[in-house]
Amino acid sequence: MKKFIVIGLGNFGFQVARSLFELGHEVVAVDSQKDRVQQISDYCTRAVIADAEDQEFLRSAGAAEMDAVVVSLGDNISQSIIIVLFLKELKARYVIAKANDPNHGKALRRVGADRVVFPEQEMAVKLAHKLSSPSVIDSLDLSEGYVITELLAPLGMVGKSLVELDLRKIYKVFVMAIREAVPERVLVLPPAEYRIKDSDVLVLLGSDEDIARLEKKMR
Amino acid sequence: MKKFIVIGLGNFGFQVARSLFELGHEVVAVDSQKDRVQQISDYCTRAVIADAEDQEFLRSAGAAEMDAVVVSLGDNISQSIIIVLFLKELKARYVIAKANDPNHGKALRRVGADRVVFPEQEMAVKLAHKLSSPSVIDSLDLSEGYVITELLAPLGMVGKSLVELDLRKIYKVFVMAIREAVPERVLVLPPAEYRIKDSDVLVLLGSDEDIARLEKKMR
Ligand SMILES: Nc1ncnc2c1ncn2[C@@H]1O[C@H](COP(=O)(O)OP(=O)(O)OP(=O)(O)O)[C@@H](O)[C@H]1O
Ligand SMILES: Nc1ncnc2c1ncn2[C@@H]1O[C@H](COP(=O)(O)OP(=O)(O)OP(=O)(O)O)[C@@H](O)[C@H]1O
Structure with missing residues (x-):
């Protein structure tokens, strides 16, 4: 059993958290919106309402001990970059971040994201x-x-x-x-x-x- | 060479239009926002600024003659349902629609969508x-x-x-x-x-x- 934190519970983040939990892993799901946190609460180990752009919060949530942290904040591009930066400063082992476009992806890699994903674009190419x-x-x-x-x-x-x-x-x-x-x-x-x-x-x-x-x- | 209309140029729709065009097909790309239409103009056959929730517009754009029409309107759930309904009334051959969640997906199928895709969720499961x-x-x-x-x-x-x-x-x-x-x-x-x-x-x-x-x- 592995341990994950998933930050941002849009369509992508929510499903990542739920799938990892159903595969038997420990999942801490974080979002700044209360209703998203309530919706995920049956499909994760712990659901937390918080603004993840807070390094002390990330440290106390155990970012450094997780097998991986997934960051998927939608259009909040600058916040996702700062959060990835904080996570790598905390020595998080493996950080995966969802990017909106190639420039966002480049910035996420620069601040240390171990993997950048473009879910919509990758599926779009497959559909085409x-x-x-x-x-x-x-x-x-x-x-x-x-x-x-x-x-x-x-x-x-x-x-x-x-x-x-x-x-x-x-x-x-x-x-x-x-x-x-x-x-x-x-x-x-x-x-x-x-x-x-x-x-x-x-x-x-x-x-x-x-x-x-x-x-x-x-x- | 085939012919397609792509309605809605978010991350997903934009990339579908661009990939089909680069595969050598004829692509009409439609969006109600001017800047999205300008960005796609080099990567499609024709770029049109329009509100696609207009059956006369869909008819004159040639919906019935296309090999397929892709509808990807993000959070505009009710509009995507109406547009799919219009397309099937115009006898569009194959309509693919992006859904936000399972209920949206069900409604899209009910009004005749030939295929419903959940790009974020499908990629989320793969990542998990x-x-x-x-x-x-x-x-x-x-x-x-x-x-x-x-x-x-x-x-x-x-x-x-x-x-x-x-x-x-x-x-x-x-x-x-x-x-x-x-x-x-x-x-x-x-x-x-x-x-x-x-x-x-x-x-x-x-x-x-x-x-x-x-x-x-x-x-
Ligand atoms: N600083 C933050 N801390 C925690 N959660 C945040 C923060 N900023 C944004 N979020 C959350 O991230 C989520 C982003 O989801 P949103 O639906 O906007 O993204 P999206 O890219 O459209 O998602 P998807 O493509 O997965 O549907 C929202 O639920 C929002 O509340
Ligand atoms: N009635 C309409 N006619 C034409 N275009 C529309 C209509 N309603 C919405 N749109 C366009 O659809 C697009 C939806 O993209 P948006 O980024 O909101 O979706 P999204 O689901 O987040 O995209 P993605 O997941 O592909 O990033 C927008 O560019 C918007 O202008």
């Missing part, structure tokens, strides 16, 4: 990719351009077997698993003679370009 | 999971409890070969790929005699429980 190629259900970036992508079986593959398609040799794309709809199950490393159905979702691993090339060819 | 088990770098939920997880090589695996570890038989976990740090590359479906280094990141596929069991055992 999904709208741009709708058969891609979700993906995980590995690095060096490699991704794992869930792809709705393109028409050109339906009815064919994996050995016929020979995706590994022709496209350098590996079929890691197949998510079948009927019956609902996940088939890991499917056999070569598996025949693709139109309701299948393919879990592919390969480079961005190779998967995009495969998708275009098999439409 | 990452803080809860730090060696998990990222993961992709497949379904039925199956995940693909990037895991920093646990100490108990370092120096051992995949055939010695026999993860498939003992834990029912598959090593799909290994992200090496030195040299930086992705090794897909590594050979059985591969020996794990302490800087390796393992891309594993298996059920939530099996991967968690493996991680605990190998610490």
